[in-house]
Amino acid sequence: MQLAINIAVLAAIYALIACGYVLIYRVSRVLNLAHGELMMLSAYLLLTTASLFSKNPLIAIAAAIFLSLCVGVLVYLFLMRRMTGEMVLAAVLTTVALGVLLRGLVVLVWSAQQQNPAQALGWVNYSIPVFGGRISAAGAALIITTALVYAGLFLFLRFSRYGIRMRAAGQNPLLAAQRGISLHAIYALAWGLSTLTGALAGILISLDSGLDSTMVLIGLKAFPAALVGGLDSLVGALIGSLIIAAAEVLMIYYVDALLSDVVPFLVLILMLVVRPWGLFGTREELDRV
Amino acid sequence: MSSREPRASGYFRSSYDQGLRLIETRMQWTALMLFLAALGTFPFIATSFQLDLACQVFLAAIGSIALMLLTGYAGQVSLGHAGLIAAGAFTAGILFKEFGAAFWITIPAAAVVGALIGLIFGLPSLRLRGLYLAVSTLALHFIVVYLGGEYETKRGFSTGIMIDAPRIGDLLIRDRKIWYFVLLAFAAVSLLISLNLLRSRTGRAWAAIRSHETIAEALGIGVPAHKLLAFVISSSMTAVAGALFAYYRGFVSVEAFSLFLSIQYVAMIIIGGMGSLLGAILGAIFVTLLPYMIEYAVGFLPNARSYAGMLAAFNYAAFGIVMILFLVFEPQGLVGIWRRVQNYFLLWPFKQKPLGGSRK
Numbered sequence: 001m002q003l004a005i006n007i008a009v010l011a012a013i014y015a016l017i018a019c020g021y022v023l024i025y026r027v028s029r030v031l032n033l034a035h036g037e038l039m040m041l042s043a044y045l046l047l048t049t050a051s052l053f054s055k056n057p058l059i060a061i062a063a064a065i066f067l068s069l070c071v072g073v074l075v076y077l078f079l080m081r082r083m084t085g086e087m088v089l090a091a092v093l094t095t096v097a098l099g100v101l102l103r104g105l106v107v108l109v110w111s112a113q114q115q116n117p118a119q120a121l122g123w124v125n126y127s128i129p130v131f132g133g134r135i136s137a138a139g140a141a142l143i144i145t146t147a148l149v150y151a152g153l154f155l156f157l158r159f160s161r162y163g164i165r166m167r168a169a170g171q172n173p174l175l176a177a178q179r180g181i182s183l184h185a186i187y188a189l190a191w192g193l194s195t196l197t198g199a200l201a202g203i204l205i206s207l208d209s210g211l212d213s214t215m216v217l218i219g220l221k222a223f224p225a226a227l228v229g230g231l232d233s234l235v236g237a238l239i240g241s242l243i244i245a246a247a248e249v250l251m252i253y254y255v256d257a258l259l260s261d262v263v264p265f266l267v268l269i270l271m272l273v274v275r276p277w278g279l280f281g282t283r284e285e286l287d288r289v
Numbered sequence: 290m291s292s293r294e295p296r297a298s299g300y301f302r303s304s305y306d307q308g309l310r311l312i313e314t315r316m317q318w319t320a321l322m323l324f325l326a327a328l329g330t331f332p333f334i335a336t337s338f339q340l341d342l343a344c345q346v347f348l349a350a351i352g353s354i355a356l357m358l359l360t361g362y363a364g365q366v367s368l369g370h371a372g373l374i375a376a377g378a379f380t381a382g383i384l385f386k387e388f389g390a391a392f393w394i395t396i397p398a399a400a401v402v403g404a405l406i407g408l409i410f411g412l413p414s415l416r417l418r419g420l421y422l423a424v425s426t427l428a429l430h431f432i433v434v435y436l437g438g439e440y441e442t443k444r445g446f447s448t449g450i451m452i453d454a455p456r457i458g459d460l461l462i463r464d465r466k467i468w469y470f471v472l473l474a475f476a477a478v479s480l481l482i483s484l485n486l487l488r489s490r491t492g493r494a495w496a497a498i499r500s501h502e503t504i505a506e507a508l509g510i511g512v513p514a515h516k517l518l519a520f521v522i523s524s525s526m527t528a529v530a531g532a533l534f535a536y537y538r539g540f541v542s543v544e545a546f547s548l549f550l551s552i553q554y555v556a557m558i559i560i561g562g563m564g565s566l567l568g569a570i571l572g573a574i575f576v577t578l579l580p581y582m583i584e585y586a587v588g589f590l591p592n593a594r595s596y597a598g599m600l601a602a603f604n605y606a607a608f609g610i611v612m613i614l615f616l617v618f619e620p621q622g623l624v625g626i627w628r629r630v631q632n633y634f635l636l637w638p639f640k641q642k643p644l645g646g647s648r649k
Contacts, residue, residue, distance in 0.1 A: 031420055031424075079613065079617070082617050083616075083617070086620075088419060088420060089366060089419060089420065089423070090616055090620065092420060092423070093555065093559065093612075093616060094613060094616045094617070096552055096555070096612075097552075097556075097608075097609045097612035097613045097616060098609065098613065099609070100549070100552060100605050100606075100608055100609035100612065101605070101606055101608075101609025101610055101613065102609070103602075103605050103609075104601075104602045104603065104604065104605025104606030104607070104608070104609060105602075105606050107599065107601070107602035107605070108599060108602045108603070108606060112602070220548075223424075224428070227424065258435070258438070258439065258442070259435075261431065261435065262431055262432055262435040265427075265428035265429075265431045265432060266428075266432065268424070268425075268428045269413070269425060269428045269429065269432075272413055272416075272417060272421060272424070272425045272428075273413065273416070276416060276417055276421055
């Protein structure tokens with residue numbers, strides 16, 4: 001039972017991160033390899049807001065999430081906007097460079113020590129017994145948040161005006177622009193939303209298990225989850241996360257703990273060989289030979 | 290390769306042989322000789338620290354030339370370059386540690402292992418392109434590094450593998466000066482191999498594949514074979530660089546081959562300028578020297594002492610900024626700047642090149 005709970009928590013983490021990759025890729029065909037770093041930045045922002053609003057932990061978290069949304073929009077406006085229309089690869093490399101830059105900045109501002117935002121907020125991470133296993137409070141919060149975020153994103157993309165515009169921009173930017181959809185606004189929105197979901201993930205992970213630069217690796221490991229499910233499909237990201245999390249937890253449990261960092265990438269390669277467009281991805285739009 | 294217009298003045302090719310020459314004019318010969326003389330005298334006037342920098346540049350140049358062949362010319366993107374360097378370094382390390390193999394065995398062995406791994410890295414390229422290929426090489430990087438780490442822990446070398454200084458015949462390569470010439474020779478050989486590959490049938494096939502795969506196929510180029518060939522050649526050169534790196538440092542450990550190293554190599558070819566061997570070398574020089582320039586610059590900040598522990602962070606930040614600046618403002622890289630300066634003088638007093646139709 002404990003195994004199932006571990007898988008569920010890890011899958012929730014990966015799913016929450018993976019939807020950030022999916023959002024940006026689906027709308028602008030750019031792979032944001034700085035997602036892990038942006039996520040880490042949000043968690044560090046929480047540290048700062050926690051010391052500003054030390055009385056109200058909830059306000060601190062809300063402020064950190066809002067700041068992250070702004071960071072995402074600003075990243076698009078000042079950096080990625082210049083790369084729209086360039087080669088896709090140049091855009092991807094720009095996100096890689098952004099990631100390197102953020103990694104340096106975070107250490108310069110907040111130092112490289114392991115931090116503990118839960119402590120800064122004055123919270124204790126209780127462990128709750130469920131169905132004969134135990135789950136940490138932050139872990140439970142992660143699963144609930146992931147469920148809410150995915151439900152929200154489905155509703156947003158299906159019914160809201162901006163969600164429909166986002167899907168249109170993703171399907172055919174040229175036609176969308178001709179119908180009067182402001183592509184820059186939509187792309188900026190996608191970046192903002194993606195950083196917001198990343199921020200939720202980063203904050204909850206840091207509340208659960210502390211905060212240092214290893215969070216980047218978690219962000220990178222969530223990427224296979226997005227790709228296995230299909231880079232432009234939210235359902236796919238959910239299922240991909242389950243697959244990757246299950247593979248990773250079972251591998252650690254039954255084979256070797258050292259494998260944990262490699263398993264997602266092994267699954268990724270397997271998927272690329274068998275079905276490069278992922279389980280639920282659209283096939284014809286894929287840049288295949 | 291050597292057919293770039295315009296020549297400064299007065300030189301016209303009058304036979305096809307001349308088009309094949311790497312060095313065409315007497316001026317170029319003189320420049321080359323002067324350059325070689327400068328390279329030859331450098332170790333006798335440089336300090337030990339400067340020699341170390343030069344050696345690092347040579348090592349980086351071999352790797353970046355190899356990546357340039359693959360990405361800049363054949364158009365196959367790789368984010369797993371550090372994995373290949375790791376493979377070469379571990380081949381040398383393991384052969385030395387387990388079998389006590391000599392320098393002249395481990396280096397070719399590294400080349401062979403590199404070629405094999407290159408074949409594996411290249412297999413996804415038969416089905417995937419662009420982004421997806423980059424991702425698959427990224428994944429392979431993690432797997433190679435994991436295997437290296439696994440070997441270290443299982444054999445009890447958890448801190449790393451020590452390697453003795455190599456020996457060729459009676460010559461022990463330990464002194465920096467000797468290392469300088471050895472690495473210079475390796476870098477020069479890989480440059481020559483690349484130059485000759487690129488002006489041969491293979492190089493033209495790669496260029497065709499980069500421009501348009503379907504058309505290349507229609508022209509009768511074996512696309513899968515040439516893609517794999519690009520991966521194999523590039524990887525085996527990189528692995529040799531990795532083995533040399535292991536010997537030069539005297540030490541192999543997985544920590545040295547992080548994803549950041551791959552990013553650095555990609556940065557070298559971007560900052561240098563895609564599709565140019567000169568660019569690969571300029572990029573290698575720039576990226577290798579950047580951390581030292583940062584360290585120097587940080588020394589001028591007020592209360593520099595307090596920043597001493599944060600140099601790594603400064604490096605990361607500055608590296609990210611430089612890479613972004615080049616990607617956004619100078620996609621042609623250092624070579625683009627160099628060509629612009631060259632053209633400015635060649636065309637003076639005019640500003641623009643004559644349009645295509647009016648060229649001689």
